[in-house]
């Protein structure tokens with residue numbers, strides 16, 4: 001195991017500034033009344049006190065990324081010919097993601113199975129993924145909307161991180177967990193702090209003790225699947241939903257995308273942008289047919305994908321990390337925890353009924 | 358809560374004649390609320406009304422057209438209902454209005470910002486102070502400072518029409534000077550500063566369209582021009598330019614229809630002050646046509662008709 005180091009809180013900004021020469025540094029900063037992940041600039045400061053409004057996923061899956069640029073040229077004398085020139089735009093350069101929370105870092109592994117799996121390797125994603133070092137800050141406690149503990153994580157979980165920071169009084173103990181993390185730590189001028197390793201562990205244990213005992217959402221994929229045909233249930237569940245994209249765009253694990261060509265005159269670009277399964281346009285086919293025509297179908301998809309379909313395909317890992325952003329940012333305060341708990345209950349009740357048939 | 362109890366009784370009496378009743382209940386913490394769709398008497402236990410129950414429930418009415426729907430309604434929300442009726446988007450005989458006298462609606466975002474985003478454990482509403490507890494700390498906020506914009510220009514606390522009315526509640530949380538709005542701020546800027554203001558704010562827009570989908574008058578959401586490929590007025594790249602273009606479309610499409618209910622801005626997860634654009638256009642509408650949306654069911658919104666000579670625009674004089 002590599003060395004641990006101690007980062008003084010006030011040394012972090014200058015350190016990130018220095019790292020900015022080698023990396024694109026993304027960190028949570030205030031933006032109006034919200035906190036967003038964006039490129040670190042000293043004058044913007046850094047906000048580590050609360051969970052950011054936007055997730056860190058944009059480091060690997062930007063909300064809008066250019067897949068290639070093109071330009072067409074036409075000859076103006078016969079025989080008229082149009083030729084097209086493509087310019088690939090693969091991402092380059094190292095990325096440092098600083099100040100992610102354990103839920104956000106865990107989410108990266110959810111993407112990996114899809115974009116960097118055995119069968120498919122997305123060149124844009126893998127380029128970013130391989131170039132990214134993730135420095136995660138363990139949470140001092142859970143907020144009211146947090147439920148990482150119910151989906152297989154915890155406020156101090158290190159899954160998906162290269163370095164884990166544990167908060168002590170005047171700063172953080174940084175422990176490297178991967179080769180990339182070690183490299184980052186090796187190059188810093190920060191104090192070696194192997195002696196603080198035990199203290200950091202104690203702090204993390206104390207944080208874990210505060211996590212309440214509550215029911216888990218793991219291993220429910222079959223139960224939830226049994227509700228697939230029960231559209232009445234999904235109708236009731238989705239009744240207050242406005243079909244916007246706040247929940248999915250702010251979700252650290254939602255990874256659906258859309259591809260469009262955006263021409264400007266004779267040139268243009270093909271871009272990949274975040275898609276949103278709650279939108280009425282999601283899976284709308286060219287014919288006008290949509291297999292998910294109502295918000296009930298779409299809510300079933302969102303919950304089903306996270307708690308049933310994904311875990312069935314990927315070793316029972318849920319595609320929700322319990323960050324609670326979809327709850328706290330929903331205009332109608334839709335609470336996915338209640339929805340999943342209701343679904344589990346409803347499925348159990350249905351099963352009982354069938355048993356009596 | 359005597360008022361809530363009275364409301365429950367009124368709804369219980371009508372419920373057998375209705376498919377559902379729209380009301381509110383508490384949300385994930387003491388500051389949040391969520392719409393409650395009442396179909397059985399048991400649902401009534403969860404009903405709650407008060408300054409923190411903020412969603413404009415009239416937004417659901419167009420999608421429920423054809424069903425018999427009860428709706429709990431404050432003064433401002435009734436303007437939305439009037440506007441929807443003016444535009445034939447709902448039928449009056451399908452809607453049963455349970456009126457409540459409103460004392461003011463809290464701007465939840467302002468409160469969360471005032472407590473620095475800390476998890477809220479308790480909230481108490483006093484006469485003019487909102488006491489918010491975040492774990493160990495308590496914050497006393499002047500209610501006057503944390504109301505929604507619309508409360509400072511409220512046209513009436515009781516709904517303009519109702520079928521049932523909870524006995525009038527007295528008092529109003531908006532007392533004293535109105536704090537400056539985003540629009541006031543913008544009007545003090547020159548064009549360049551204004552552009553920088555919007556460029557800065559739109560930079561964090563995530564294009565979720567919560568503003569559009571929460572707007573009770575944005576009724577073509579499923580075929581919105583912002584997401585159409587043909588016409589291709591807005592492209593999908595996430596630049597402030599494209600995002601602002603959509604806001605301009607929203608503001609123009611609601612000019613003279615928007616009742617300034619504030620749902621667009623309330624719904625925005627990124628806290629972008631987009632209501633200011635609608636307020637600005639409404640000011641122009643008021644100036645040009647002497648018209649305010651949602652005040653009179655018999656009138657026609659000014660941009661819905663063509664008059665050779667507008668009563669309040671003196672084209673000939675201007676020449």
Ligand code: SF4
Nearest residue numbers: 241242244247278330
């Ligand atoms: S944020 Fe809320 S209202 Fe919007 S789509 Fe998600 S659940 Fe529905």
Ligand code: SF4
Nearest residue numbers: 251320321323324326
């Ligand atoms: S579904 Fe909600 S709680 Fe789960 S990861 Fe996504 S935003 Fe967070």
Ligand code: SF4
Nearest residue numbers: 572615617618619621
């Ligand atoms: S534009 Fe905003 S303020 Fe106006 S009616 Fe729509 S949601 Fe309400």
Ligand code: SF4
Nearest residue numbers: 562563565566568625
């Ligand atoms: S609700 Fe806010 S973030 Fe979402 S599209 Fe509207 S302005 Fe942008």
